[in-house]
Amino acid sequence: GAAVAGGVGTVVGAMVGGLIMAVMSNGMQLMGIDQSTQSVVKGLVLLLAVAFDIYNKRRVGATR
Secondary structure, X not given: OOOOOOOOOOHHHHHHHHHHHHHHHHHHHHOOOOHHHHHHHHHHHHHHXXXXXXXXXXXXXXXX
């Protein structure tokens, strides 16, 4: 994927991110989870991914 605060993204990273979201959506659909709950879960996963990216950027910046 691409970094939130700038940087370089890769096609492979974007494809992996899309694949993860698709598998997660398909799994929740097969489990019978309603659409609104699926949207909330996908939003939370995206927020966690952004928070993790920001945390890693700050941690790497602090060690330099």
